[in-house]
Structure formats: structure tokens, C-alpha cells
Amino acid sequence: MCCSSCKCQSALSLTTVVTCSTSITELLKPIIKSGCNVLLIQKSILRDAVNDLSLHYLSKKKIMVIKDIERTDIEFISSTLGCTPVASSEQFTADKLGEAQLVEEVGTPSGKIVKVTGVKHQGRTVTMLIRGSNRLVLDEAHRSIHDALCVIRSLVKQAYLIPGGGAPEMELSLRLGAYGDQLGGTTGYAIKGELCNAERHHPHKQIR
DSSP states (O other): HHHHHHHHHHHHHHHHHHHHHHHHHHHHHHHHTTOOEEEEEESSSSOOSSSSHHHHHHHEEEEEEEEOOOHHHHHHHHHHTTTOSSSOOOOOOOOGGGSSEEEEEETTEEEEEEEEOOOOOOOOOOOOOOSSSSHHHHHHHHHHHHHHHHHHHHHHHHHHOOOTHHHHEEEHHHHHHHHHHHHHHHHHHHIIIIHHHHHHHHHHHOOO
């Protein structure tokens, strides 16, 4: 009786494994057929997006798997590599793939990163790798880069650039002085005496 029970349990386990293997094979068929050799998988918050058995089959087909990609990075990666995100394996076709010469795992002092080079249809994106001794330095560097990018963005949208250090106030003072000379009389004297002096004092206040 005990032996019979073990036989039934073994048969049930074998059936489960075969069924699971068949379903995974069916899911992977469109991926393999498309000619994909590097697979990027988004991180799932509910369950594992990929299991060991599927990784085994993909490894046998020499398909590199990069998993646990954050949802917020999907749009950036797609724009950079020129590929299209796919929600289901049934929609996985060759026209949605990107193309690159090399994908490799590179070691850094802070850990390993995946480096993609030779992208054929590269999007207009840039990756900056910031390094620092601690989190405070990294945050400060991130803020500085963000401020610099905001300045560039503003210049691209509206191409107006003026110098700092009180130069605009001094230029305005000179223009007001010239305008006061043209007017003459008490009005011109008031402009030259009051408004011009007020603008000239701004740079001194900024320096202090």
C-alpha cells in the first residue's frame, strides 16, 4: 500500500513537471522564433517574472536574460535601444527587437552593471554613471546635474541668455542714463539721479 502510494505520487509529480515544461516551451517559442538573443524582463511586484526552468531553456538557446528591471526604466531603455515593450509572448515578433553589437556585464567598484554598446538605432538619450564615497555626495551630484540640465532645457526652449554678477543692472543703468540725457530737464535729471543710482547699487548688494 505504501509502495503504491509512492508510485502514484511520483506519477503525479512527473505529470506536473511535463505539463509545466510544455507550457513554458510554448511561451518561449515566439521569443526563440523572433531571433532574440538578449531578453530584458521587467520586475514583477506580485511574483517572480521568470523561473529557473525557463532560464534553463533560454540558456540552452543561448539567450541572455536580464531580469528585475524597474518599471520606471522601461521607457528609457526602450527609447535608447530602439525596441518596443511587449506585454505577452504572443506579441513577440522580430520587428519589435532592438539591435546592438555587444551586451556585457561589467564589474565596477560598487557592483556589476550591464553595458550595451554599438546600438544600431540609438535614441536621443544619455546615461550618466555617478560615483561617490557616500549617499550624500551622490545626492548632491545628482542635484547639480539636474540643475545644469534644467538650464540647458530652458535655453533650448527659449534661446535667451544674459550674464550674471550684476551685469544686467549695470546695462540698464547705462541705458537709463542715456535716456535721461535725451529727455533733459528735471525729468531727465530724476531718471539719471534716482533710477540710475538705484540700478548701480544692485551689484554691490549682491556682492555683500
